[in-house]
Amino acid sequence: MRHTLVLLTLTLISSTIHAGAVNxxxxxxxxxFRQLEEILPTPNRYRSASGEPGRDYWQQQVDYKITAVLxxxxxxxxASQEISYTNNSPETLKYLWLQLEQNRFKAxxxxxxxxxxxxxxxxxxxxxxxxxxxxxxxxxxxxRRQQYYADNKPGYEISDVRDSNNKPLPHIVVGAQMRIxxxxxxxxxxxxxxxxxxxxxxxxxxxxxxxxxxEHFPDDEREGGNDIFLLAQWFPRVAAYSDYEAWHNKEFxxxxxxxxxxxxxxxxxxxxDDHIVSATGVLQNPKKVLSKQxxxxxxxxxxxxxxxxxxxxxxxxxxxxxxxxxxQTWRFKAENVRDFAWSSxxxxxxxxxxxxxxxxxxxxxxxxxxxxxxxxxLWSKYSTESVIHTMEVYSRYSFDYPYPVAQSVNGPVGGMExxxxxxxxxxxTWHEDGSRTYTQAEKRFLIxxxxxxxxHIYFPMIVNSDERQWTWMDEGLxxxxxxxxxxxxxxxxxxxxxxxxxxxxxxxxxxVPIMTQSDSVLRLGPNAYTKPAVALNILREVIxxxxxxxxxxxxxxxxxxxxxxxxxxxxxxxxxxxxxxxxWFWHGWFYTTDHVDISIDKVSELRLDTKDPDIDFARQRKxxxxxxxxxxxxxxxxxxxVLWRDKNADVxxxxxxxxxxxxxxxxxxxxxxxxxxxELWERTALLRAVKEDKHYYVLEFxxxxxxxxxxxxxxxxxxxxxxxxxxxxxxWRRAPHxxxxxxxxxxxxxxxxxxxxxxxxxxxxxxxxxxxxIIPSRINAYKSKKSTxxxxxxxxxxxxxxxxxxxxxxxxx
Amino acid sequence: xxxxxxxxxxxxxxxxxxxxxxxxxxxxxxxITVVLANKNSGLLEISHRFNIHDAEHALTQLFGGKTDIMNxxxxxxxxxxxxxxxxxxxxxxxxxxxxxxxxHEVDGKFFWVYQEAPLPPSTPQIQVFANxxxxxxxxxxxxxxxxxxxxxxxxxxxxxxxxxxVHFNYP
Numbered sequence: 001m002r003h004t005l006v007l008l009t010l011t012l013i014s015s016t017i018h019a020g021a022v023n024x025x026x027x028x029x030x031x032x033f034r035q036l037e038e039i040l041p042t043p044n045r046y047r048s049a050s051g052e053p054g055r056d057y058w059q060q061q062v063d064y065k066i067t068a069v070l071x072x073x074x075x076x077x078x079a080s081q082e083i084s085y086t087n088n089s090p091e092t093l094k095y096l097w098l099q100l101e102q103n104r105f106k107a108x109x110x111x112x113x114x115x116x117x118x119x120x121x122x123x124x125x126x127x128x129x130x131x132x133x134x135x136x137x138x139x140x141x142x143x144r145r146q147q148y149y150a151d152n153k154p155g156y157e158i159s160d161v162r163d164s165n166n167k168p169l170p171h172i173v174v175g176a177q178m179r180i181x182x183x184x185x186x187x188x189x190x191x192x193x194x195x196x197x198x199x200x201x202x203x204x205x206x207x208x209x210x211x212x213x214x215e216h217f218p219d220d221e222r223e224g225g226n227d228i229f230l231l232a233q234w235f236p237r238v239a240a241y242s243d244y245e246a247w248h249n250k251e252f253x254x255x256x257x258x259x260x261x262x263x264x265x266x267x268x269x270x271x272x273d274d275h276i277v278s279a280t281g282v283l284q285n286p287k288k289v290l291s292k293q294x295x296x297x298x299x300x301x302x303x304x305x306x307x308x309x310x311x312x313x314x315x316x317x318x319x320x321x322x323x324x325x326x327x328q329t330w331r332f333k334a335e336n337v338r339d340f341a342w343s344s345x346x347x348x349x350x351x352x353x354x355x356x357x358x359x360x361x362x363x364x365x366x367x368x369x370x371x372x373x374x375x376x377x378l379w380s381k382y383s384t385e386s387v388i389h390t391m392e393v394y395s396r397y398s399f400d401y402p403y404p405v406a407q408s409v410n411g412p413v414g415g416m417e418x419x420x421x422x423x424x425x426x427x428x429t430w431h432e433d434g435s436r437t438y439t440q441a442e443k444r445f446l447i448x449x450x451x452x453x454x455x456h457i458y459f460p461m462i463v464n465s466d467e468r469q470w471t472w473m474d475e476g477l478x479x480x481x482x483x484x485x486x487x488x489x490x491x492x493x494x495x496x497x498x499x500x501x502x503x504x505x506x507x508x509x510x511x512v513p514i515m516t517q518s519d520s521v522l523r524l525g526p527n528a529y530t531k532p533a534v535a536l537n538i539l540r541e542v543i544x545x546x547x548x549x550x551x552x553x554x555x556x557x558x559x560x561x562x563x564x565x566x567x568x569x570x571x572x573x574x575x576x577x578x579x580x581x582x583x584w585f586w587h588g589w590f591y592t593t594d595h596v597d598i599s600i601d602k603v604s605e606l607r608l609d610t611k612d613p614d615i616d617f618a619r620q621r622k623x624x625x626x627x628x629x630x631x632x633x634x635x636x637x638x639x640x641x642v643l644w645r646d647k648n649a650d651v652x653x654x655x656x657x658x659x660x661x662x663x664x665x666x667x668x669x670x671x672x673x674x675x676x677x678x679e680l681w682e683r684t685a686l687l688r689a690v691k692e693d694k695h696y697y698v699l700e701f702x703x704x705x706x707x708x709x710x711x712x713x714x715x716x717x718x719x720x721x722x723x724x725x726x727x728x729x730x731x732w733r734r735a736p737h738x739x740x741x742x743x744x745x746x747x748x749x750x751x752x753x754x755x756x757x758x759x760x761x762x763x764x765x766x767x768x769x770x771x772x773x774i775i776p777s778r779i780n781a782y783k784s785k786k787s788t789x790x791x792x793x794x795x796x797x798x799x800x801x802x803x804x805x806x807x808x809x810x811x812x813x
Numbered sequence: 814x815x816x817x818x819x820x821x822x823x824x825x826x827x828x829x830x831x832x833x834x835x836x837x838x839x840x841x842x843x844x845i846t847v848v849l850a851n852k853n854s855g856l857l858e859i860s861h862r863f864n865i866h867d868a869e870h871a872l873t874q875l876f877g878g879k880t881d882i883m884n885x886x887x888x889x890x891x892x893x894x895x896x897x898x899x900x901x902x903x904x905x906x907x908x909x910x911x912x913x914x915x916x917h918e919v920d921g922k923f924f925w926v927y928q929e930a931p932l933p934p935s936t937p938q939i940q941v942f943a944n945x946x947x948x949x950x951x952x953x954x955x956x957x958x959x960x961x962x963x964x965x966x967x968x969x970x971x972x973x974x975x976x977x978x979v980h981f982n983y984p
Contacts, residue, residue, distance in 0.1 A: 439881040441869045504845040508967035523954050525841035779858040779927045
């Protein structure tokens with residue numbers, strides 16, 4: 001951080017309360033601009049002070065070779081995998097930790113055992129505690145979940161954990177994690193190989209909320225219906241091992257998501273031979289699993305203007321009617337990905353369109369969507385196009401999309417991201433006449449969610465932040481960028497997060513700082529998505545400007561592409577690349593729960609004392625005349641009382657002709673002498689100021705919310721002109737509670753407004769005006785809008801009303 | 814656990830699960846209600862803000878059939894009625910505050926519902942209940958901000974929350 005000069009300057013003046021080691025123990029001064037070096041980790045050879053990967057940055061490499069068999073009837077997956085683990089760290093490893101997310105759904109998992117009945121935080125169907133007269137209850141959803149667990153055995157069955165020579169390896173399962181002890185220590189630079197077999201019952205996503213699983217469609221024409229399978233967190237995955245946390249062996253509890261190492265995958269998936277499979281990676285055996293016609297359609301799709309069906313609606317519908325007893329194997333390879341997910345169903349339509357991205361990395365990307373008839377027109381029109389739009393926009397702000405495919409799959413998961421593949425939930429609605437429609441809200445949801453999830457392929461699938469530790473690093477950055485992309489799709493679609501959207505949350509008293517571990521956050525939506533997205537919006541539009549922000553953001557993205565950034569790397573890069581000291585911003589927005597509430601308390605007008613008696617005395621005379629006269633005197637006049645001096649006009653003297661503001665040569669001589677005594681530069685400055693006759697105003701502001709921000713001024717003049725002025729946040733540097741600002745104007749000021757455009761998330765606009773304005777409450781505004789909105793009247797109906805005699809109620813005194 | 818199906822309200826029973834597992838890419842599954850003691854109007858003004866997607870999907874779950882929150886007045890009225898039915902204020906359990914309906918509107922990505930009541934004479938406390946959508950999504954969190962009676966105070970309603978009390982420290 002840029003701290004040397006500032007620190008030297010401020011040490012004598014104050015200290016502050018960021019860290020326990022430094023304590024402002026006198027007065028109420030708070031150094032809002034204290035540098036973050038006490039909070040951020042010390043830069044080192046792995047992570048530099050600039051926010052870049054250090055000269056010795058390293059990360060592990062984990063490659064997988066998996067063969068898996070999907071038993072559709074039993075909804076069961078059995079697989080074998082070989083993991084090749086390369087230790088690029090400078091440490092020697094005696095064991096590996098693996099994440100076993102399927103075990104989170106076992107009855108003895110930490111997540112299940114620590115579940116608070118009717119508590120928050122657990123994903124899935126609801127429960128309800130008893131309170132007062134109301135009985136405790138559980139929803140049908142919770143019942144279904146309980147019954148599902150009673151009837152199905154969730155979790156991994158892992159067997160035959162062995163080394164490359166097929167020698168058994170000692171291992172221990174700890175909840176949703178597993179430690180495998182290596183036969184010999186894995187030294188820096190060495191690679192080891194581990195094999196294992198595993199199987200598990202695929203969860204019913206609708207019953208247990210697992211971010212993956214199967215969805216059953218009982219109404220399909222085939223007897224017994226069909227399923228869509230979404231497979232994620234489906235193999236024992238080696239946990240991340242980093243320079244700053246060593247093993248990331250924090251157990252999956254259901255909310256905090258994932259991070260893994262990059263590696264290459266070679267995955268063979270055996271499924272019923274009428275299924276279509278969508279997966280991370282590139283299909284290696286299209287001739288074996290696709291028809292000639294499908295392969296030709298794929299070729300056509302590369303240059304198509306609109307998505308081309310690889311599997312049409314009719315073909316998918318036909319397949320829904322029966323089920324094959326045979327199976328076939330789809331083989332996918334993926335390079336440099338941090339995870340692998342896939343989906344399989346005979347219900348899938350499949351469309352594709354080539355995105356001619358250009359560039360050297362990946363000139364052509366195949367954008368593809370897989371969806372059942374329940375997705376219908378909504379998906380065929382907008383899914384694949386949304387995928388491409390996302391890449392077009394995100395690449396401008398980060399880097400070219402580096403993978404050969406980008407996919408959107410419809411299934412039981414509302415929205416979830418994996419490398420090259422995303423799961424998205426919006427659907428059409430079936431009607432009794434057999435038609436399917438969708439609402440405008442559902443259309444917006446589809447476009448929005450596809451943009452968001454495809455956006456996640458950039459953050460965090462490529463810029464590999466740890467979702468479980470810092471959810472905001474992917475959700476916040478991605479929500480910011482999906483707002484950019486959505487506004488470019490159609491600004492009428494209000495996806496972008498605006499500062500005004502978050503003010504009620506930010507002023508609430510129940511919240512935690514953004515820098516809170518995911519599983520401990522009280523309200524994840526506003527905390528990890530909305531507030532950080534608003535923060536970045538404000539940085540870009542208000543504080544840094546688009547040019548500086550976009551450059552720094554792109555720099556961050558490119559520095560950490562295929563690497564593992566932490567918050568400090570983001571904070572440091574944004575500063576280092578833009579040249580803007582943002583420590584105050586990171587601290588206020590990310591490390592505290594302060595909010596923005598800047599009040600303009602007072603405006604005072606100053607007038608230059610010209611010293612010229614011919615000017616100053618005349619002004620003083622006018623000021624005196626402008627004062628309201630005495631009520632006593634006015635009432636005397638009204639009563640017709642005649643003054644003594646008027647009744648006796650013959651008695652008068654000099655002072656009846658010359659008031660006390662009369663200028664004499666005595667004052668003029670003194671003025672000239674004063675001018676003569678001034679230094680030349682002083683005289684020049686004074687005479688110029690007198691000539692220009694500017695207006696001087698002192699504006700007084702209070703920081704009521706605690707969060708310092710720039711003061712966006714809108715000055716309205718008496719002549720109707722409006723001027724915008726920007727006071728940087730640094731004005732609060734030495735006076736965090738109240739500040740004054742002198743402004744000089746050409747004409748007379750009539751009013752001042754702070755943040756007229758609602759750009760800073762100021763929670764209280766009532767104190768943003770001087771003089772104060774009467775601002776209607778939201779309800780009053782609604783009422784007045786409604787009363788003037790005559791078009792809401794149902795005139796077609798009302799016009800049929802018969803005239804009636806008024807009913808006269810008998811009245812008596 | 815005391816499961817008493819006969820006592821469970823119909824809406825609670827009607828919970829479906831098609832969307833219960835959704836990861837909220839955009840569905841935030843949270844609402845914000847502002848209870849403003851407006852001394853100028855002499856009213857307690859209540860503004861409920863829900864996300865459009867939450868609203869439409871919840872209605873599909875709760876009532877089934879056609880739901881179009883942005884364009885269908887009937888859908889909007891149903892959701893408005895639902896929200897009003899899941900929000901209550903009272904001074905004490907013997908002294909409810911009757912809320913009257915003011916209106917509802919779609920504004921951008923939000924659905925707003927407005928209610929009001931005469932401002933109660935200076936009361937040391939108000940009790941609140943806000944459980945909209947919690948029978949649909951376990952994760953639904955409803956935040957209620959009290960403004961205009963001393964400093965802002967907030968209450969957070971999750972599934973385990975019934976009546977909560979906010980105490981006022983008048984300035």
